[in-house]
Amino acid sequence: MYIVKRFVTMLLTIWVIASLTFIIMKFIPGDPFASDADVLPEHVLDNMRAKYHLDEPIPVQYVLYLKSLVMFDLGPSIQSETRSVNSIIASGFPASATLGIQAIIVAVVFGLLLGIIAALYHNRLLDYISMVIAIIGISVPSFILAPLLINYFAVKWGMLPVASWGSFQHSILPSIALATTPLAVIARFMRSSMIEVMNQNYMKTADAKGLSSFKIVFNHGIRNAILPVVSFMGPLFVSLITGTFVIEKIFAIPGIGKYFVDSIFNRDYPVIMGTTVFFSVILVVTLFLIDISYRFIDPRIKLTSKGD
Amino acid sequence: MEHLLKVDQLKVNFNTYGGEVKAVRDVSFHVDQGEIVAIVGESGSGKSVTVQSIMGLIPSPPGMIKGGSIQFEGKDLLTLSKRQMRKIKGSKIGMIFQDPMTSLNPTMKVGKQIAEALITHRNFSKANAKNKAVEMLKLVGIPNPEARFQQYPHEYSGGMRQRAMIAIALACSPDLLIADEPTTALDVTIQAQVLELMKELQKKMNTAIILITHDLGVVAETAQRVLVMYGGVVVESASVMELFENPRHPYTWGLLQSIPDTDTSEKKRLVPIAGSPPDLFSPPKGCPFAPRCKYAMDICLEEMPTDYDISDGHTAKCWLNDERAPHPETFARLGETENA
Ligand SMILES: Nc1ncnc2c1ncn2[C@@H]1O[C@H](COP(=O)(O)OP(=O)(O)OP(=O)(O)O)[C@@H](O)[C@H]1O
Numbered sequence: 047m048y049i050v051k052r053f054v055t056m057l058l059t060i061w062v063i064a065s066l067t068f069i070i071m072k073f074i075p076g077d078p079f080a081s082d083a084d085v086l087p088e089h090v091l092d093n094m095r096a097k098y099h100l101d102e103p104i105p106v107q108y109v110l111y112l113k114s115l116v117m118f119d120l121g122p123s124i125q126s127e128t129r130s131v132n133s134i135i136a137s138g139f140p141a142s143a144t145l146g147i148q149a150i151i152v153a154v155v156f157g158l159l160l161g162i163i164a165a166l167y168h169n170r171l172l173d174y175i176s177m178v179i180a181i182i183g184i185s186v187p188s189f190i191l192a193p194l195l196i197n198y199f200a201v202k203w204g205m206l207p208v209a210s211w212g213s214f215q216h217s218i219l220p221s222i223a224l225a226t227t228p229l230a231v232i233a234r235f236m237r238s239s240m241i242e243v244m245n246q247n248y249m250k251t252a253d254a255k256g257l258s259s260f261k262i263v264f265n266h267g268i269r270n271a272i273l274p275v276v277s278f279m280g281p282l283f284v285s286l287i288t289g290t291f292v293i294e295k296i297f298a299i300p301g302i303g304k305y306f307v308d309s310i311f312n313r314d315y316p317v318i319m320g321t322t323v324f325f326s327v328i329l330v331v332t333l334f335l336i337d338i339s340y341r342f343i344d345p346r347i348k349l350t351s352k353g354d
Numbered sequence: 355m356e357h358l359l360k361v362d363q364l365k366v367n368f369n370t371y372g373g374e375v376k377a378v379r380d381v382s383f384h385v386d387q388g389e390i391v392a393i394v395g396e397s398g399s400g401k402s403v404t405v406q407s408i409m410g411l412i413p414s415p416p417g418m419i420k421g422g423s424i425q426f427e428g429k430d431l432l433t434l435s436k437r438q439m440r441k442i443k444g445s446k447i448g449m450i451f452q453d454p455m456t457s458l459n460p461t462m463k464v465g466k467q468i469a470e471a472l473i474t475h476r477n478f479s480k481a482n483a484k485n486k487a488v489e490m491l492k493l494v495g496i497p498n499p500e501a502r503f504q505q506y507p508h509e510y511s512g513g514m515r516q517r518a519m520i521a522i523a524l525a526c527s528p529d530l531l532i533a534d535e536p537t538t539a540l541d542v543t544i545q546a547q548v549l550e551l552m553k554e555l556q557k558k559m560n561t562a563i564i565l566i567t568h569d570l571g572v573v574a575e576t577a578q579r580v581l582v583m584y585g586g587v588v589v590e591s592a593s594v595m596e597l598f599e600n601p602r603h604p605y606t607w608g609l610l611q612s613i614p615d616t617d618t619s620e621k622k623r624l625v626p627i628a629g630s631p632p633d634l635f636s637p638p639k640g641c642p643f644a645p646r647c648k649y650a651m652d653i654c655l656e657e658m659p660t661d662y663d664i665s666d667g668h669t670a671k672c673w674l675n676d677e678r679a680p681h682p683e684t685f686a687r688l689g690e691t692e693n694a
């Protein structure tokens with residue numbers, strides 16, 4: 047069955063990413079304690095290496111690493127004695143997830159809406175306005191948009207908080223900054239897809255049935271037009287999720303992205319590996335869900351068939 | 355008796371980059387209750403544009419209805435609002451299109467596509483609409499209608515899809531069915547079945563049909579009356595019998611000569627009509643067929659012929675029918691011997 051096959055592929059993908067992360071980390075010269083080597087006595091360093099199993103042969107480390115992954119245990123952090131990688135992710139995840147989900151909702155809802163409006167007013171004023179908005183959205187990167195938004199909405203007009211996290215108000219500007227580019231991409235794709243669908247014969251059939259324009263567009267147009275758009279939602283979500291690193295840094299949001307960036311500066315190997323694996327799991331699962339939903343929208347593709 | 359549909363002096367233009375296309379020029383005809391009227395004519399002669407005007411399906415822009423009237427059950431469809439028009443489309447007038455492969459929505463169950471019309475026009479509940487839709491599927495000869503109701507168009511064959519289209523068009527028992535080349539895209543054997551079905555339903559439901567076709571054989575078998583179109587103009591109109599026995603327009607002669615004769619064992623060559631279709635951007639001021647007409651006279655290039663009444667219900671737009679013109683029958687015979 048397709049879903050099962052797709053699910054197994056997903057697990058394999060996660061394994062490959064986890065292994066690559068491990069290998070790359072091992073290739074980086076030095077170890078997490080390299081910078082402490084001058085300060086600490088040799089036997090202390092040895093003890094610490096032992097604690098993180100860094101004294102074992104690499105294959106053994108690899109097996110231990112995979113074992114703990116399967117147990118959903120990402121190990122202890124090196125930087126903060128008391129915290130495990132799991133607890134770091136657990137504390138960062140709510141903010142990142144809120145930001146990501148809000149941005150996805152904004153991008154999908156307004157992107158589709160903008161695209162549909164542009165298509166329905168094809169070659170008229172609303173179409174041109176929508177597409178100018180879309181082109182600006184695509185060409186202005188989030189790290190430029192974010193300071194602009196902060197400058198106007200927070201600093202000049204004082205409508206929203208400048209940065210940091212806490213209330214819904216705090217999440218508005220970062221969500222918009224993060225959503226803009228994917229929103230614009232979705233709008234452009236939806237527009238061209240919808241224009242194509244509006245010229246299809248079955249739209250004429252729907253019209254000849256005496257349906258209202260609203261029903262023609264909603265019941266017959268959108269589902270067909272959305273298909274090609276859904277098929278590239280995957281890469282779009284990937285860029286959105288990686289975009290959270292930048293946005294969390296700019297807005298000083300205590301999300302996973304921030305911990306991830308910090309962990310790189312601190313050479314906190316377990317945190318780097320843990321968050322990398324965590325992000326890739328999120329991505330791979332998202333792609334899996336998009337793929338499955340695509341098959342629900344398009345009846346011509348059967349969930350039960352073997353074919354792709 | 356009042357005609358069910360009366361199209362009068364219909365003019366439709368399209369604005370294109372090349373200029374204004376005069377796709378339909380002063381087309382007039384009528385359809386009576388329960389009657390099958392065929393429209394024939396070569397590609398680009400304005401058949402689809404004519405019937406799409408009736409349904410209000412001309413895309414605008416680029417299309418524009420420049421004049422005329424379309425009387426249907428006492429109302430001029432061209433003056434109705436979009437909203438009033440929606441009450442007629444799919445309810446009093448149904449339409450089937452040429453290509454059944456692309457005329458059904460691929461992401462909606464066939465049953466729902468039929469039920470939709472009933473829910474919109476007849477205020478059916480979902481359950482009632484479903485029952486009626488299953489009944490319609492059965493009526494159009496789709497086996498296992500209950501299961502077929504739940505299927506998507508890609509699970510249907512071409513012939514079955516056209517049957518489903520017929521079910522959609524007839525779901526609300528319209529008074530008029532417009533079928534724009536309903537069988538052109540189908541296999542020959544399926545063509546015959548679908549036509550047979552349309553004839554049968556037409557009898558059962560007493561629906562009038564406008565049938566567009568390229569195939570004069572189909573006309574002979576199904577229609578009572580026929581319109582011959584050329585260059586956006588109705589050049590001849592008559593009962594089917596009359597048209598086959600006493601055609602009065604050289605373009606019709608050409609069409610009749612190009613029917614392959616399947617009765618005689620001897621293979622007759624299909625005779626194409628020489629020359630190319632007219633330029634609709636700047637139609638000649640005379641008869642649109644004149645440049646290709648073997649019998650064209652000076653006046654044909656100068657002035658559009660009027661409709662000559664040949665007999666009751668038979669008109670031909672050709673100067674040869676004028677009493678001052680040479681007798682057309684001699685020409686007809688001449689044409690026959692020439693092509694024999
Ligand atoms: N949307 C449109 N835009 C521009 N021109 C059009 C449009 N629709 C039709 N026309 C023009 O109108 C003329 C008549 O077209 P129509 O479709 O009525 O021909 P037809 O008789 O149905 O031909 P066919 O047998 O090929 O279906 C053609 O010359 C065509 O170019």
Ligand SMILES: [Mg+2]
Pocket residue numbers: 401402403534
């Ligand atoms: Mg046509």
